[in-house]
Amino acid sequence: MNGDRDICHVCGMPANPVVESVEYHKMFFHFCSEQCRETFLENPGLYASKPAAERKEILKRRTLHLAEPPDEEVATLLTSYLKELMGVKEVEVEGDRLHVSYDLLQVTEAQIEEALTEAGLQLDDSWRERLRRAWVHDTEEIELKNLTAKPGACCNKPPPGSSK
């Protein structure tokens, strides 16, 4: 067997032997980065069932509000920094607005925010933005969980826990 062993099961890039493999249902999964490993561990059922190449992406485009507009140099650094995250497709800074497109199967807004905070950037802390972020975190989590649950629904037997 070749191939699968060397491919990241989340994003389909070459796996990095430095990143620890994960054993799930007696199978070993390999990853290109800690980020992909974390993503897998959040919803292993979703990623274990299909290799990355057979999965459709779930594209999200969101606008994050920064506490203050970054200057041009910071904006450029920020853009290339975020693009290094797995799954981030496009980044555009416009004043204090950060437009970002990403594949939800590889990265969540929560992870993008975490990366921003780690880079020393502050997000708009108004209640409205905090509410929006909390809502996005919840809906993205539910969307991913629902994807994991789907395969069971097409079987003849009822999903576990459905009998009264």
Ligand SMILES: [Zn+2]
């Ligand atoms: Zn990966």
